[in-house]
Amino acid sequence: MSQPAAATGPTAADEVVDICRDLIRIDTSNYGDNEGPGERAAAEYTAGLLSDVGLDPVLYESSPGRANVVVRLPGADPSRPALVLHGHLDVVPARAEDWTVDPFAGHEDETLLWGRGAVDMKDMDAMILSVVRQMAREGRRPARDVVVAMFADEEAGGTYGARWSVDHRPELFEGATEAISEVGGFSVEVGGRRAYLLQTAEKGLSWLRLVAGGRAGHGSQVTPDNAVTHLAEAVARIGRHSWPLQLTPTVRALLEGVADLTGLPFDEEDEAGIDALVAALGSAGRFVGATLRHTSNPSQLTAGYKANVIPGEAVGVVDGRFLPGHEDEFRATIAELAGPHVRIEHVHHDVALEAPTSGALVDAMTDALLAEDPGAAVLPYTLSGGTDNKSLSLLGITGYGFAPLRLPADLDFAGMFHGVDERVSTDALRFGTRVLDRLLATC
Known part of the structure; x- marks a missing residue:
C-alpha cells in the first residue's frame, strides 16, 4: 500500500x-x-x-x-x-x-x-x-x-x-x-492466540405471534376447549423443543479454524467436542453457540382479564431464529409444535444470509487486519442476530x-x-x- x-x-x-x-x-x-x-x-x-x-x-x-x-x-x-x-x-x-x-x-x-x-x-x-x-x-x-x-x-x-x-x-x-x-472483525483469544471473527453469515429472523382460540365461559365450569391451556401447551412444546445440531458452511469453517488453533478435535457427529470448540471462544461463544441450530424462545404471553372468566383467546410471542438455507424446515416444525388449536401470525420476518468466506473482499479485510496485528488469525463466523x-x-x-x-x-x-x-x-x-x-x- x-x-x-x-x-x-x-x-x-x-x-x-x-x-x-x-x-x-x-x-x-x-x-x-x-x-x-x-x-x-x-x-x-x-x-x-x-x-x-x-x-x-x-x-x-x-x-x-x-x-x-x-x-x-x-x-x-x-x-x-x-x-x-x-x-x-x-x-x-x-x-x-x-x-x-x-x-x-x-x-x-x-x-x-x-x-x-x-x-x-x-x-x-x-x-x-x-x-x-x-x-x-x-x-x-x-x-x-x-x-x-x-x-x-x-x-x-x-x-x-x-x-x-x-x-x-x-x-x-x-x-x-x-x-x-x-x-464482525473483533478479536478473541483462542488457544493462546488472538483471532478476529469476520462475520460472513447471519441467522434469519422469525418473530411469531401464537393465537389460541377456545370457548369463553365461567371459571367454575368444565372447559376442555380452553384457550389458555392450548396456548400454554403450544408455548411449552416450542420452548422446550431440542433443535438438532446443523452445521452450516460458515459454522463448519469456524469450528475447523478453532480446532487448528487449539489442537482440539473436530468431529461433526460429536456434540460434546463441538461444545468444547465453542467454549474455546470464551464470551464470543455466546454468539457462536446459538448458530449451531435453530432457536425458538417464547418471550410474551397475554390472556384474560379476570380470575373467574375463561377467555376466548390467548396470545403468545416467540422469537425464532433460523439457519441459512433451512427456513422451510424451521417453519414446518414450528407449525407442528404449535398444534391444531393455535394460529401462527408473523410479527416480523427477515432473511438469513450466508456470504462467501473467501474472495477479494474477504482477502482485503483479512490483509488489513493482519497488517495491523501480524500473527493473528482471521476466522469466519455466523451472527445469531x-x-x-x-x-x-x-x-x-x-x-x-x-x-x-x-x-x-x-x-x-x-x-x-x-x-x-x-x-x-x-x-x-x-x-x-x-x-x-x-x-x-x-x-
Missing part, C-alpha cells in the same frame, strides 16, 4: 473517540413501533461532520424524526462495483439506575469509553466517519466508489431505516454489490460484518451488546480506524 499524503488536520485516530462520545451523548433510543426520540439529531451531527470536509451528504426522513444519511465517495476506479459502508444511529434503551455510569453521558476513564451504543454500534459509526473525514481532508480516494450510509431503526428491524431506504431510495446504492457493517445487511440483500448486495476492534482479552464483548455498562476500549477504536483506512485504500 502506498503511503498516505501528509495530513492537513487531525487524523482519524485523533478524532474517533471524540466522535463516538458525541454520538453516545445524543440519545437515539429505539423503543419500537416508531417511538422514541428518533435519530434526527444524530443524523444532523453526522451530516455536519461530512459536510465540514467538503462532502455532500443526503439527509432524508422516512417518518418525522427518523432520519438517515447517505454520501457517495468517488473511487479511484469508478468502473468497479461500489462498496456500501453502513452503520445505524439508533440504540436500544437503557435504564440509568441499572448502570454504573449515566448511559448517555459518554463517560471515559483511562482505557474505556462507556455508554449505550459504545459497541452497538456508535463505535463503528465513529470509525467510519473519522476515516472518511481524514481521507477527504487528505484528498485521497478509496479504491472504488464507497457509499457511506447511517441508517435509522436497525434495532427494530429497519422499517424506517435500511428497509425504507432500499424501497424508496434505491438509487443511492446504484452499482453497489458488497457491503460492510457491524458485529441480524443486521441491516438483510435489507441491502434485497438489492443484490452481499453483506459482511467487519467493525475491526483489537480488544482486551478480559473484556466480555458479547455481553456488551444490549447489556448494562456497555463500553469499548479507546485503543480498539483507534486500531479500527487504521484497519478501515487500509481496507478502503485496497478493497
